Amino acid sequence: MAKSSSWKLFCMGCFGGVEEISTKKSTKGGEKKSSHCSNNSSSSPSRLSFSSLDSTQALSPEDLSLTLSGSNLHVFTLAELKAATKNFSTTNFLGSGGFGPVYKGFVDEKLRPGLRAQQVAVKYLDSEGVQGHREWLAEVIFLGQLRHPHLVKLIGYCYEDEHRMLVYEYMTKGSLENHLFKRYLAALPWSARIKIAVEAAKGLAFLHDAERPVIYRDFKASNILLDSDFKAKLSDFGLAKDGPQGDDTHVTTRVMGTQGYAAPEYILTGHLTTKSDVYSFGVVLLELLSGRRCVDRARRDREQNLVDWARPYLKKPDKLYRIMDPTLELQYSHKGAQKAAAVAYQCLSHRTKSRPSMKEVVEALEPLLELRDVPIGTFVFTVEGDEGEENETKKIDMKVELTGREEQQSDHHDHHHMRHKKRYPNSAIHAEIVLRRDRSGSYTNSLRKGQSSPSHQRDRGA
Numbered sequence: 001m002a003k004s005s006s007w008k009l010f011c012m013g014c015f016g017g018v019e020e021i022s023t024k025k026s027t028k029g030g031e032k033k034s035s036h037c038s039n040n041s042s043s044s045p046s047r048l049s050f051s052s053l054d055s056t057q058a059l060s061p062e063d064l065s066l067t068l069s070g071s072n073l074h075v076f077t078l079a080e081l082k083a084a085t086k087n088f089s090t091t092n093f094l095g096s097g098g099f100g101p102v103y104k105g106f107v108d109e110k111l112r113p114g115l116r117a118q119q120v121a122v123k124y125l126d127s128e129g130v131q132g133h134r135e136w137l138a139e140v141i142f143l144g145q146l147r148h149p150h151l152v153k154l155i156g157y158c159y160e161d162e163h164r165m166l167v168y169e170y171m172t173k174g175s176l177e178n179h180l181f182k183r184y185l186a187a188l189p190w191s192a193r194i195k196i197a198v199e200a201a202k203g204l205a206f207l208h209d210a211e212r213p214v215i216y217r218d219f220k221a222s223n224i225l226l227d228s229d230f231k232a233k234l235s236d237f238g239l240a241k242d243g244p245q246g247d248d249t250h251v252t253t254r255v256m257g258t259q260g261y262a263a264p265e266y267i268l269t270g271h272l273t274t275k276s277d278v279y280s281f282g283v284v285l286l287e288l289l290s291g292r293r294c295v296d297r298a299r300r301d302r303e304q305n306l307v308d309w310a311r312p313y314l315k316k317p318d319k320l321y322r323i324m325d326p327t328l329e330l331q332y333s334h335k336g337a338q339k340a341a342a343v344a345y346q347c348l349s350h351r352t353k354s355r356p357s358m359k360e361v362v363e364a365l366e367p368l369l370e371l372r373d374v375p376i377g378t379f380v381f382t383v384e385g386d387e388g389e390e391n392e393t394k395k396i397d398m399k400v401e402l403t404g405r406e407e408q409q410s411d412h413h414d415h416h417h418m419r420h421k422k423r424y425p426n427s428a429i430h431a432e433i434v435l436r437r438d439r440s441g442s443y444t445n446s447l448r449k450g451q452s453s454p455s456h457q458r459d460r461g462a
């Protein structure tokens, strides 16, 4: 399956030309304070705006460190990061994107006062890559000043000669993209998907509701990272923009982003608003529901663009099952799926005004975490006789209803179930479970040989 085409420039310099940058040093009366933003959904008014920096004039390492002196960012040397990553060894390689390669590393508390010993991810700007100093600086300026439980923490950076690096907290479980689309990882359960959607929405809401809003501009599954508890955090602020100020309704920029995620009006006009992020959120929500990439050239023509294909189903509760991820094996809250689909539909509206704010999205999605109408499925148990009695295998059709406390399996769900069974006859929830009697006479169970790999491991990703 093809990865959605990534980075970055759709239409070089079409709208607004080079982004306007003034030479002011700070936003308010020359003040320069740190702003360790909290969870209270507002960043300090004194946040140094990126657009107030002249990124066309080289900012010396000393100037930058002075500019960010209140931010608690650590400035590392090339030698220190070499040591932390075992000389950027291939065994420490985590992956690479438009910025360059990313390596796992470890920093010792002895390296700097105030630094905790911890695993880190070191992103090394590829001088030949599609991103450059400007994106690196944007990341340092934005993430250096913004702090929130659902933004990945920037620990420090390296700015030495031509070397540019970013040092982040290490996110053990990697990206949402990997968990949704890679065959080798188990399918994400429904509850995890909703939790990730809510947490990523909170990260975006925090940016949008700041005194000086930040437009993230690159919201996509690969930029949502997961920690060891699957807590979601946004990473990659290289494309982030300061939002409009005063009476302005939008900022005009070159059109950048990732195909399939960027809002249509932004692609057409270059007008960027917080509602462009809301559209991208809708795309990711749809990926979470469907388990499909937003652009997938390996699919039939009419299914290649996820939004075009799925949109008509989002408003039709009785047809929603057609777009739901088969790897969920129907184990999702049907109420929750309908509500999430309705939110996705609104976010994906062509009219920016019809899209909700991210705060409204959080309010709509958070209650879905409480829904318990998640069916576990119906199993057919096959009871085998004792060893040597294979011929006496008895088949007992035993319906096991493992449902949450709220709604037991409804007629509606049975319909879903039948349709699903027809469509995915090898689905694991219909798999036979073999009960074996051990020497003590008690039964143990296991999936019947040949059915031990659920259908989704064949259907997924590709």
Ligand SMILES: Nc1ncnc2c1ncn2[C@@H]1O[C@H](COP(=O)(O)OP(=O)(O)OP(=O)(O)O)[C@@H](O)[C@H]1O
Pocket: 006, 007, 094, 095, 096, 097, 098, 099, 100, 102, 120, 121, 123, 152, 168, 169, 170, 171, 172, 174, 175, 222, 223, 225, 235, 236
């Ligand atoms: N803080 C981190 N902890 C753990 N893994 C990370 C961290 N940051 C990035 N990675 C991993 O490094 C890889 C590359 O990430 P990167 O953000 O550079 O590219 P991308 O998001 O895949 O693409 P793009 O450049 O289009 O944003 C991804 O597999 C990602 O999961």
Ligand SMILES: [Mg+2]
Pocket: 097, 222, 223, 235, 236
């Ligand atoms: Mg990324």
